[in-house]
Amino acid sequence: MNRFVTSIIGIVISSPIAVIIWPISYFGFDQSVFLSTLWSVLGGVIVFGASSIFMSARFLKKHGLSRKEYQYIKGNVKEAKSKVFRACKALLSIRHIPSLKERIELVRMIRKIYSLTKKEPKRFYQAEQFYFSHLDSTLELAEKYVFLAAQPKKNKELDLSLIETRRTLEKLTKSVEEDLYEVISNDIQELDYEIDVAKQTIKNTKESSLINGSGKWK
Template sequence: MNLFISFLIGTFVALPIAIVVWLISFFAFDQTMMLSSAYSLGGGLSIYWLLSMMVKASFLKKNQLTRKEYRYIKKNLDEANLKIKRLNKSLFQIREIPSFKQRIDIIRITRRIYNLTKKEPKRFYQAEKFYFSHLDSIVELTEKYALLTSQPKKTLELNQTLNETRYTLNDLSKAIEKDLYVILADDIDHLNYEVDVAKYTINTHKEQKYLEESRLKK
């Protein structure tokens, strides 16, 4: 839910109403400035709260979620956001050139999944494997990998561990890429359907045009 937009809508409507309430209280009902200000503040806050509830209810209805479901999803998204920040910090601490592209891809995909879910919370249920398994694994591995690569002297055993960690990170990178495809599966199916409809329409139009031209030639 876009809290900033909700705040702007609430402020845009509540502020003029608060001013009107103050003017009516002070001039029409001859109230003191303090009482007029209290009524104005109470009226403005009431309208702001009411509008916030309406925006939230509209958002939940659009996403087909209950308040309980949204609280559960928001809690997990807040935790995931902290994990993604840890992940990004660790990835930027790694100075290896060969794995640069892989690290950028991991950052891009994790942020893409998070932003999609934040915008449309119902997608969270399609991304549970990412939030409850893959994200935790990739954060832990990356933090350990960043620590090990920062060591000034690397033994044979340490290099072997680093190699194994690279392979595992590569597998996890592919796993979160699949998680993204799972989230986008419905969109891809819908797009394919639209493409098929468009192709059918074009082909039908071509056939009709061909038949008309054939009749005219006869």
Template sequence: MNPFSLFLIRSGITIPAGVLTWFSSILFLDQTFFPSVLYAIVVGSAAYFITDGVIKHRFLKKQDLTRKEYKYINKELKGAKIKIARLNRAVFAVRHFSSLKQRIDLIRVTRKIYRLTKQEPKRFYHAEKFYYSHLDSIVEITEKYALLSTHPKKNRELQLTLRDTRNTLEQLTKSIEEDLHEILTDDIDDLHFELDVVKHTTFKKKDDNLFDESRNLK
């Protein structure tokens, strides 16, 4: 759920409800200013919580999640957000220019997975490898790599270690790209289905046109 959109919806219902209650209390119930304000606050608060409950219920129903599942996923996403921030700092602390593009791609894919899961929490179950394994590994390795890369004197052993770490990061990046593909599996299947429908409809229309033309020629 987009927090800003939620804020607009709740405000769009809460504020008018409170203002209407305030006017009604003064005009129709002969209340003074302060009691009318109190009524407006009570009604506005009730409207806020009711609206919030309805929106969350519809959202969870659409995502096919229980409140318990959504709460758990939200907790995991908060932890993942902190890890991704750590990864971002470590990636740009690494002093190795030739691998910069690879590291930027890593950040891009990682953020993409997080953003998709944030928008549609049910995708979390397609990204469990990412959240439970791959993200932790890549954050830990990147942070250590960033620390070693800043060492002023790099002997042969350290250079070999840095090279092996870059290779490992490359493999992990591929694993995370596979995680992204797994998250998008349903979308890809839906797209293939839509394409098949369009192709079938187009070909059928062409066949019908050809049949009509052949009949007209006769």
């Protein structure tokens, strides 16, 4: 739930109410300027708070989450924000041309999982393996690789470590790909269902046309 958008909507709703309350209080109830202003501000704050609560409840209902579940997900996704940024930065900082395409794809998948779970919090439960394991491993390996590769002098042991790190990152790329497919698995199933329904509809339409057109099967 975007707090900025929620705040803007709350202000848009509460501001006219606050403006209306002032003249009603001042002229209609013969209140002083101070009290009219006080009632106006108080009314605006109450309406703003009520609208925020309403939109929050509506958001949670839409995504099928309790407030406790949403706070848990929100906290984990917020904590992952800096990890996602650092992991993507480190992956794109690696100076190894042969693996560039694969690393770009890994960055794309990491950002996609993050954006999907931020937009639709309930998907977090399908991405727990990513947030609690694969993201941390990717971040640690990528930053370690960048650090070691930047050393002025290298030996055989260091070169072997860099090679092994790249291989491990390749395996993590496959794991993150599986994480992404898990996050969108419900969408894939829904699409398959819609395709089956569409195919059946087309088939029924053709059969109906044949029967109505000739009165017999062709």
